[in-house]
Amino acid sequence: MFKKILIANRGEIAVRVLRACHEMGIAAVVVYSDVDRAALHVRKADEAYPIGAAAAAESYLNIGKILDVAARSGADAIHPGYGFLSENAKFAQACDDAGVKFIGPTAAAMDAMGSKTRARQAMEKAGVPFVRGTSRGVESFAEAEQVAARIGYPVMLKAAAGGGGKGMRLVHAPEELKSALEAARSEAERSFGDSEVYIEKAIVNPRHIEMQVLADEHGNTVYLGERECSLQRRHQKVLEEAPSPIVDADMRSRMGEVAVRVGQAAAYSNAGTVEFLVDQQKNFYFLEMNTRLQVEHPVTELITGLDLVHLQIRIAAGEKLPFRQEDVCIRGHAIECRIYAEDPDNNYFPSPGKITLLLAPSGPGIRRDSGMYEGWNVPIDYDPLLAKLIGYGTDREQAIARLTRALSEYFVGGIKTNISLFRRILRDADFRAAKLDTGFLDRMLKRAEDQPSDSRAADVAAIAAGMFAALGSTAAAAGEGAIGGSSQVTAASESNWKNASRREALR
Amino acid sequence: MVYDVTIDGKNYRLDLNRVEGRWSCRLDGRDVEVDAVLARPDVLSLRIGNMAYEVKSERVANDLHLWVGSRRFAVEVRDPRSLRGRVRAGDEHGPKKIVAPMPGKVVRLLVREGAEVEPGAGVAVVEAMKMQNEIKSPKKGTIQKILVSEGAAVNAGDVLAIVE
Numbered sequence: 001m002f003k004k005i006l007i008a009n010r011g012e013i014a015v016r017v018l019r020a021c022h023e024m025g026i027a028a029v030v031v032y033s034d035v036d037r038a039a040l041h042v043r044k045a046d047e048a049y050p051i052g053a054a055a056a057a058e059s060y061l062n063i064g065k066i067l068d069v070a071a072r073s074g075a076d077a078i079h080p081g082y083g084f085l086s087e088n089a090k091f092a093q094a095c096d097d098a099g100v101k102f103i104g105p106t107a108a109a110m111d112a113m114g115s116k117t118r119a120r121q122a123m124e125k126a127g128v129p130f131v132r133g134t135s136r137g138v139e140s141f142a143e144a145e146q147v148a149a150r151i152g153y154p155v156m157l158k159a160a161a162g163g164g165g166k167g168m169r170l171v172h173a174p175e176e177l178k179s180a181l182e183a184a185r186s187e188a189e190r191s192f193g194d195s196e197v198y199i200e201k202a203i204v205n206p207r208h209i210e211m212q213v214l215a216d217e218h219g220n221t222v223y224l225g226e227r228e229c230s231l232q233r234r235h236q237k238v239l240e241e242a243p244s245p246i247v248d249a250d251m252r253s254r255m256g257e258v259a260v261r262v263g264q265a266a267a268y269s270n271a272g273t274v275e276f277l278v279d280q281q282k283n284f285y286f287l288e289m290n291t292r293l294q295v296e297h298p299v300t301e302l303i304t305g306l307d308l309v310h311l312q313i314r315i316a317a318g319e320k321l322p323f324r325q326e327d328v329c330i331r332g333h334a335i336e337c338r339i340y341a342e343d344p345d346n347n348y349f350p351s352p353g354k355i356t357l358l359l360a361p362s363g364p365g366i367r368r369d370s371g372m373y374e375g376w377n378v379p380i381d382y383d384p385l386l387a388k389l390i391g392y393g394t395d396r397e398q399a400i401a402r403l404t405r406a407l408s409e410y411f412v413g414g415i416k417t418n419i420s421l422f423r424r425i426l427r428d429a430d431f432r433a434a435k436l437d438t439g440f441l442d443r444m445l446k447r448a449e450d451q452p453s454d455s456r457a458a459d460v461a462a463i464a465a466g467m468f469a470a471l472g473s474t475a476a477a478a479g480e481g482a483i484g485g486s487s488q489v490t491a492a493s494e495s496n497w498k499n500a501s502r503r504e505a506l507r
Numbered sequence: 508m509v510y511d512v513t514i515d516g517k518n519y520r521l522d523l524n525r526v527e528g529r530w531s532c533r534l535d536g537r538d539v540e541v542d543a544v545l546a547r548p549d550v551l552s553l554r555i556g557n558m559a560y561e562v563k564s565e566r567v568a569n570d571l572h573l574w575v576g577s578r579r580f581a582v583e584v585r586d587p588r589s590l591r592g593r594v595r596a597g598d599e600h601g602p603k604k605i606v607a608p609m610p611g612k613v614v615r616l617l618v619r620e621g622a623e624v625e626p627g628a629g630v631a632v633v634e635a636m637k638m639q640n641e642i643k644s645p646k647k648g649t650i651q652k653i654l655v656s657e658g659a660a661v662n663a664g665d666v667l668a669i670v671e
Binding site for chain 1: 508510512514515517519521523525530532534539541543545548549550551553555560562563564565566567571573574575576577578580582584586608609610611612635636637638640663
């Protein structure tokens with residue numbers, strides 16, 4: 001087993017991996033950029049190395065600097081987390097060349113999956129179901145026109161190197177094709193440095209369901225059940241759950257077997273995720289394979305009882321999978337909310353800044369993977385994911401109830417977060433009825449929110465406002481809107497202090 | 508102590524006094540039985556009668572927010588005896604500042620000084636946390652002044668431009 005692992009990431013995932021290292025008795029080395037000195041992953045690490053400026057290219061994406069830290073610290077493996085270098089085949093290869101184990105698939109397996117068009121060619125050979133379309137990029141507008149006419153509108157244009165919705169265009173009719181193709185190409189070129197665009201039949205209101213796979217380096221591959229990831233905004237996942245409310249045991253084993261075939265066709269090892277689009281008749285189509293640990297891996301961990309990061313590390317250390325497919329069983333239901341630093345009242349603009357107050361939920365069935373703490377300044381330079389709140393229950397209803405309760409306990413002050421969005425989703429009638437598809441969130445957000453006016457709560461707020469001022473609490477006292485002479489405040493806090501000690505004495 | 512409290516545009520007169528460790532409270536002339544414990548800075552445990560509430564307080568940019576349960580109230584507190592109380596101009600007429608809603612970098616200016624804009628027209632693009640966000644004009648008018656240049660770093664609340 002490894003003695004020391006370097007974590008080439010930041011935020012909640014760096015903390016997540018660090019915890020697994022400590023649980024396994026492995027020392028954790030972290031790297032940090034100039035704006036992350038005070039970040040939680042640095043506070044919790046055994047060793048921490050600065051690697052440069054805030055811009056990711058100067059730090060978390062800089063292969064040379066990270067391998068230099070691996071050498072200096074004597075780390076024998078690198079966990080890339082998700083994002084940053086996690087799906088970079090060059091990095092995996094560079095680790096290999098430097099004699100440090102990359103915790104993930106081989107560079108060759110990543111390469112096979114990195115391009116959507118190349119992955120498609122390999123998978124078609126393995127008999128994996130696809131949405132009708134081209135498996136190569138279209139060369140010209142004329143070819144695009146021809147293909148679209150053959151498969152029928154609506155069609156979807158997608159960047160071969162794409163992800164996160166960049167370089168994607170939905171085309172309803174032939175007259176929209178030309179401008180959509182140009183826009184998709186230039187966006188793909190700008191985002192990925194590769195303008196290759198391919199065409200697929202568009203599935204209207206699909207579900208997005210993905211299958212977790214795990215493969216050791218001895219040829220054993222298993223699937224660990226699916227995750228329903230249909231709740232997305234701007235093609236970014238917002239809430240995920242496992243199992244999917246529409247997948248039964250039969251569909252699960254069919255999807256799982258396809259996912260295993262996908263992994264084996266690419267000689268895949270370690271943790272990976274095979275994404276599918278599912279149409280309204282529950283037909284599923286291969287979308288892509290993510291060659292890393294997913295943000296939403298905790299929901300799978302909760303319903304399988306497995307620790308995916310422990311398993312990733314053990315697989316990378318050369319161990320065989322410690323169980324077989326028939327040993328995997330799914331129990332209960334888990335839902336994850338991605339807590340982002342963004343402002344729901346202002347079109348979900350990012351909202352970095354200082355966290356002045358943090359009240360975190362706990363209690364039965366609640367897991368919180370967080371990279372933030374009170375007093376920390378959320379930097380503007382990175383993805384706005386602060387934490388993940390995951391609810392687990394015997395069934396979906398209980399998971400929702402526990403998550404709703406936990407969200408009511410969760411408070412992040414000083415910056416804006418999307419916590420209120422989850423309260424709204426969880427009480428939505430369609431969500432509760434599990435009527436989910438990728439258009440769900442956009443439709444829900446278009447409807448006005450029914451906020452019952454509550455004059456009693458306003459009265460409470462009015463009284464509290466005066467109390468905060470009288471007691472000299474920080475947020476209320478700071479800034480020009482507040483009042484209260486300093487002598488009054490001192491007097492009030494002093495008598496408060498006396499009161500408290502009087503109460504203590506009475507215990 | 509007398510406080511004038513404004514919550515979502517509604518005014519309250521609050522009279523709070525503490526005698527022998529007990530609060531007496533009058534809200535708009537009504538007596539209210541209140542007991543309060545500051546559990547920690549910015550967190551108040553309030554009993555009104557026998558109803559219990561936890562109220563959280565935060566300041567975002569220049570606004571004071573109080574949260575009662577999951578409901579947020581924008582609050583202003585003034586001491587009527589103090590001259591420091593302020594009145595906010597909710598005036599739709601006259602020049603209007605277009606401010607950065609979050610810290611970030613101005614990546615693009617979409618208008619020039621003197622340009623005519625419609626409400627909702629993009630004025631600047633500010634990038635933060637790998638997202639580009641278009642900052643829009645709140646009203647129809649002329650861009651009187653642009654106070655930032657492309658590439659500039661801005662803080663939340665910084666004025667980007669003025670539209671009249």
